[in-house]
Amino acid sequence: QGQEKLSCNPRKENGSHVVLCELGNPMKAGARVTVDMELSVSGLEDMGDTITFQLQLRSKNSPSPANASVTVPVEAQAEMELRGTSLPATTVLPTSWHRAEGSRRPEDHGIKVEHVYQLHNKGPSTVSGVTLRLAVPNQLGGRILLYLLELDTEGGVSCTDPPGLNAEQV
Numbered sequence: 001q002g003q004e005k006l007s008c009n010p011r012k013e014n015g016s017h018v019v020l021c022e023l024g025n026p027m028k029a030g031a032r033v034t035v036d037m038e039l040s041v042s043g044l045e046d047m048g049d050t051i052t053f054q055l056q057l058r059s060k061n062s063p064s065p066a067n068a069s070v071t072v073p074v075e076a077q078a079e080m081e082l083r084g085t086s087l088p089a090t091t092v093l094p095t096s097w098h099r100a101e102g103s104r105r106p107e108d109h110g111i112k113v114e115h116v117y118q119l120h121n122k123g124p125s126t127v128s129g130v131t132l133r134l135a136v137p138n139q140l141g142g143r144i145l146l147y148l149l150e151l152d153t154e155g156g157v158s159c160t161d162p163p164g165l166n167a168e169q170v
Contacts, residue, residue, distance in 0.1 A: 006035065027059075050074055076125035082132070087114045099144070106170050109147050138164060 008021040023033055041051065050071050057066040091111050100108035117134065121127050138146045148165045 048074065076127075078125045078127045079122040080127070080130070081120045081122055082117060083120065084115065084117045087116065104168075104170055106149060109168075109170055112149075113146070136162065 006021045006023070008019050010017065010019050012018065019039075021035070021037075023035070027033075039053070051074050052069050052071045055068045055070060057068075059065075091113050093111065097110075099110065103109070106112060115136075117132075119130070119132055136146060136148065138144065138148055147168075147170070148162060149170060151159055151161055151165060153159050
């Protein structure tokens with residue numbers, strides 16, 4: 001009829017985590033009780049696709065407990081955030097500037113602009129096997145817009161070199 005909060009106590013029993021909830025004492029004969037429980041379980045990254053909870057209903061009036069198990073699908077959730085910046089933030093080439101053909105000096109190919117991208121996992125779960133694809137416009141109207149010189153990574157990230165990376169071996 002009414003809704004009441006249960007008093008539940010977690011404990012360890014025979015190497016298992018047990019949550020004991022007292023539903024009522026004494027409970028009237030023929031009483032029906034519906035219980036909604038919300039459980040928060042951490043460390044499920046390596047659990048597979050499901051986790052099984054063993055449920056047991058015990059009564060002091062009945063010598064054998066009623067058993068049931070509930071299998072719940074495990075779904076990892078993580079929120080990813082991509083941050084990026086350019087150093088310098090603004091670059092302007094003089095209108096009279098022209099690229100030095102055949103030069104191997106980077107400064108003869110334009111002003112150096114460094115793009116830095118950071119991919120952050122905001123959780124709550126850990127992630128693996130993430131693929132990030134960045135499309136960098138290196139040409140505009142058939143002319144070189146950005147000359148891709150090098151690609152560096154940090155933190156155990158592996159990258160595939162884009163086509164045309166340092167094509168003129170500057």
